[in-house]
Amino acid sequence: MPARFFTLEEANALLPQLNALLEQLMEARRAIVEARPDLWPVLKKAIGNGGSKKAGELLAEFQRLQQAYQDIEALGVLLKDPDMGLIDFLHRRPDGREVFLCWRYGEPEVAYWHELHTGFAGRKPV
Numbered sequence: 001m002p003a004r005f006f007t008l009e010e011a012n013a014l015l016p017q018l019n020a021l022l023e024q025l026m027e028a029r030r031a032i033v034e035a036r037p038d039l040w041p042v043l044k045k046a047i048g049n050g051g052s053k054k055a056g057e058l059l060a061e062f063q064r065l066q067q068a069y070q071d072i073e074a075l076g077v078l079l080k081d082p083d084m085g086l087i088d089f090l091h092r093r094p095d096g097r098e099v100f101l102c103w104r105y106g107e108p109e110v111a112y113w114h115e116l117h118t119g120f121a122g123r124k125p126v
Contacts, residue, residue, distance in 0.1 A: 003076075003090055004076030004090060005090050005091060005092050005098075006076075006077075006089040006090060006091055006101060007091070008091075008101060008110060008126060010089075011077075011089040011091070011101050011103065011110040012109050012110050014075060014077070014089075015103070015109065015110070017075070018072065018075070018077070018087060018103075018105075019105065021068045021071050021072050022068070022072070022082075022085045022087075022105045024064060024067075024068040025064075025065055025068035025069060025072070025082055026082070026085065026105075027064075028061045028062070028064040028065040028068065029065055029082060029083075031058075031061045032058060032061050032062065032065065035058055035061075069082075072087075076090075077089050078090075078100075080119070080120070081120070084104055084105065084120075085104055085105020085106065086102070086103075086104050086105075086120060087102075087103050087104070087105075088100035088101070088102055088103075089101040089102075089103070089110065091113065093113075098116060099113050099114065099115055099116060100113060100114055100115075100116060101113050101126070102114050102120065102123050104120075110126070111125060111126055112124060112125060112126060113126055
């Protein structure tokens with residue numbers, strides 16, 4: 001898929017959709033992490049072909065996680081950190097330089113950018 005460049009307005013317009021997708025992704029991930037102590041017995045039982053209700057529940061969460069990730073990726077943005085809900089939008093500055101517009105789940109709008117190689121720590125106000 002060719003790279004998609006976003007204007008600040010286009011990035012901000014995607015935030016309601018990204019918020020919903022990140023909520024799904026984070027909820028599914030949280031359910032999977034919380035089930036980790038129960039996961040090994042389930043896997044051992046599945047190896048013996050016994051199956052379990054817990055395995056079915058976790059499979060649904062893995063599918064939910066995967067679907068949310070794919071839906072986010074299909075928008076043309078980069079999910080940099082699912083724990084933080086960190087999203088980067090490829091952007092071309094007026095001088096032609098490629099940078100990322102940077103947004104984190106919970107922020108009201110895209111208000112930061114950073115160089116391609118600096119990441120979150122290099123965020124600067126738009």
